[in-house]
Amino acid sequence: MSHSLGVRQAQKQKTRQAFLDAALGLLAEQSLSSLGLREVTRAVGVAPTAFYRHFHSTADLGVALVEEALGSLHPMISGTVSTADDSDQRIDRAVALIARHVREHPAHIRFIARERNGGVQKVRAAIAEQMDRFADEVRAELAKQAESDGWSDDDLLMLAGLYVDQMLMTASAFLEADPDDPAEEDRVARVARRRMRLISIGRRHWLG
Amino acid sequence: MSHSLGVRQAQKQKTRQAFLDAALGLLAEQSLSSLGLREVTRAVGVAPTAFYRHFHSTADLGVALVEEALGSLHPMISGTVSTADDSDQRIDRAVALIARHVREHPAHIRFIARERNGGVQKVRAAIAEQMDRFADEVRAELAKQAESDGWSDDDLLMLAGLYVDQMLMTASAFLEADPDDPAEEDRVARVARRRMRLISIGRRHWLG
DNA sequence: CCGCACGGAGAACAGTTGTTTACTGCATGG
């Protein structure tokens, strides 16, 4: 199975990745709708016109970033939900996993949280699509569990959506926490765990 | 308690309001960080330099918009929580109230949802401050209710924050719903109600 | 091995941006 991409295509993908990285950096302090094409090319160290070889517009770049930030997360998410732990342990692990992911990929999370309601239609749509996929995958995992007996698929999707939204809000909260102040991070984690726990309790008593 | 503002100050406030209105209109399709000062003055029909008589920067304008969008909402929110209805009726009324508010002030909601994680620090801070105030007010109302016996203030604040976040997410969901398709709006309302109901069930069984 | 396709460079385009400086006209307070 070929690593055979040819020197040509390889270099192109490398440049493309440089665009994505540079853009992600610049987006730490502004929104996509204010990101200039020239600004990005300058950060990459390349001529403005080179941009068009890879993207039609900065909106296109944004969609690619959504893919990069969320595309690889699907196994992790449904994997976390599907573990056979006790409920509280599952919540602890989930929150810890989110904290870890935010620490490792802060720019990705910031980008998603920012552009989820951002000014660029296509990017909003791309994020919504991924979030819907997440919700549906979580729903599928929840359906396998014994606690879901008697639940309608519709209610399960509602619950899954609640969980997914909660995950992103938790991630966003970790982002705002001062990285030099571990106490603040702990506070965020504590609140997030209790929120999830309360939701899980609601789930347990939903029927009847 | 004078309406006596003088012709002078009155005209100034009028112009200032024109800035806010024009900006809110322009922000329907972009983020604050990409909003140009000239763009706003052009929409108002006034010279670019006139902007500085009212705001230091577009970020300042944004903070003023946060005040306008959220400042008047405090009585409405805690009022809704404090009604003595049955829990399900309270939820129905709350969701209906959100739907109504979104229909009447869509631009305000869009702005808040967008800039809550937007690219402008000061505006994010202003929104966070208002949301924290909401949460604290809701906590105070919840504390009065009999169902809160045995709850710590910390847990009540956690619950209040969950409710408040849920309200904004619901509002944002209403915003995305096609206004010409009342069925879609109903779907959003149904999901929102069930989410709130599940949280309320979790609340009822939180202790023990 | 050669010709072409293609990633990238460079220059030029008309518009736009935020900010400064100097100005005007008029409501207002003494």
Place this chain on the structure above:
DNA sequence: CCATGCAGTAAACAACTGTTCTCCGTGCGG
């Protein structure tokens, strides 16, 4: 009633924007 303060104007500034066109070097398919 008059002098001052202040909302708004006008012109100019250098810097920046997205896009088009022309060009160059070279990896790759025939």
